Amino acid sequence: MKITDIVHNYPDGSRLTRGLCRVRSFVNGSEVVILLTDLGNKNDGQSVTNAVEQIIKSLQVLGVVIGPATYLEHYEREDPRGDTFDIVTVNSPGGTQWETISRDQACQLMGCPLNELDERSWESGRIVAEADRLRFSRHRFFDSPYRGSNAVIKRRLEIEGGMISKAEVEELISAGAGERDLQALLKRDLSIFAETYAQPDDEYICFSEFPLADGYVDFVVLTGRSRMDVILIEVKGADFNLLNSDHYKEFNHKIHQAAGQLRSRLGHIYRELSTFRDHVHSARIRAERGDLIHNAFVGPHDGLEVDSQKDINIRTVLIGGRTVDDRAESAKRHDYEHHFTPPVRVESWDTWIRRLQRS
Template identity: 70%
Template sequence: MKVIDMVHDYPQGSSRFDRGLCRVRTFVTSVHTVVLLTDLDEKNDGMSVTNAVEHIIKSLHELGIIIGSAIYIDHTERKDPLLDNFEIVTVGSRQGTQWRTASRSEVISLIGGASEELDERSLSNSRIVFRADQLRFSRDPFVDSPWQPHPSIIKRRLEIADTMISKSEIETLISGRASEREIQRLLKQDLSIFGEVYAKPDDEYLCFSEFPLGDGLVDFVVFTGRSRMDVILIEVKGADFNLLNADHYKAFNHKINQAASQIQGRIGKIYREMEPFRLHVHSIRERVERGEQIHNAFLGPCHKLGVDPQKDINIRTVLIGGRTVDDRAESAKRHDFERNFTPPIRVESWDTWLRRLERS
């Protein structure tokens, strides 16, 4: 017979041990008392039952919830009740705390045959969830709130939002089959759009336009990444042509091939002299982070990138241009192009690139 079914707020056992929550069910049979200690997963705001079991058992006795000897079972629920994990725990033996794996059928026998108790998921029991939330919110009223960034990051996000161009503005331009110059003119007004598409982590990026490289300029460049910095070189062409030709060869439009050859020549020089380029881009990064305006620099919400200037950099190249007609055929063509072109260049039509935008 079940005599207790509660959420237990187990206490702090040491300075390194946070308080936690578990479900405690006590079953009394003619033979023994069985205590089922069920971990509450995301509702448990402290140590797991397995790691805190000695503290839990001690606190149950000190509070008088359990009196006398009992069999304790460490219970971890899975999505499928038949896959639950059960460990019978013995505390205070000469060998210290001992665990023995128990089967579901053995546990059902120990609790008096109440199989429905093991079928119910604790987080589907509204009473248990309500009580767990009461305890969690009493400790921290913002426990489920997202991490609060530094005020300077929030301020910069608001500044970026105030000058952000909308997705619909870009879509209108692309739908009108705008020229390369028209598209560049709009995108230069808000370089955060490239951070939105390519930055990882999301808020950590520096963007540039008309970035000097070799004997020419790269349309747009993004610095981002953690530890090793990603340098993303972006060339844009107009939306006034189809990405693939209409003939049976289905080759890339000549504008794409011309641009790819031009990019290949420029980035080939980088790979031949990688160390000077690595030092150069990190020098530019540091100057922009100090507040200098270089190559129309645009700083993302985080004022400094979490990259190591001593480590190698990753170079990625993107070419955006043309319109999609047959997405499946173009996808295969783009994949083959990127895999076989050296150094690799990612080709996007304006239609596929627009899918990456999250802004409204």
């Protein structure tokens, strides 16, 4: 017979500063059985397994359990038939021990019908409400996302205030704009390239017209952690189809020409890789200090967590042309990227704009 069903708050004020579990007490003849159910994402501390000794001690100190009792550790699954049960014996020879038993054995031990354990704790309004009350009494904004520093929030707002809209880009693409018109729009808001390629999202530095070898690359994104990702982006117009309309279905000559230029510059980079690494890290450091070198645009986090002594990851992207047959172009892009060294990723404006999250 069940006699209590509560949410137990088990911090001990020292090692444990938070933690919640569901505690149900059963009397079966002369036996007292205590069911300790982990509350999953409603548990704001250690799992029942890791805190079981402190949980049992706190139940005894508070008088929730008086005298000898058998303790069952319980984890719920979506299907009640998949629940796990372990008899926990504390301070036994060799320390705390767990003995796995079946659902049927657990119910027999507690002296309750099988349907007693059918309701999931997360479906019990009373249990959820009490767990939330205890969690929020410790931290009023427990479930709120990390807000970041004031400086990060300020920079995010500045970036959002200067964003060009997805509709503006789509309008130029639909009108079949040339390379210069697209570049002019995109240079107004370099965060658009961070949105499509930066990882982590808020950690990036973007440049335009970045010097490279005997020329420059249209746009560059620096991002990543530890090893810096250097993403080189070349853009062409939206005034041609990505693939030719003949039966060969080759890339338009403008794509071949731009890819050839990129590969030539990549060859120069890889022949002098340490020099290029030093060059991009130097540009990063200057941008982080506030220098507007190459139209530097720094993300919300004003410094990248990268190591200038580690190798860099170099990626190249070529954006140009319009999509007519997405399936055929996808196969062509895949082959192109995997049959050239170093590889160049090719995107049409139609596929690229799908990456944008902004409205």
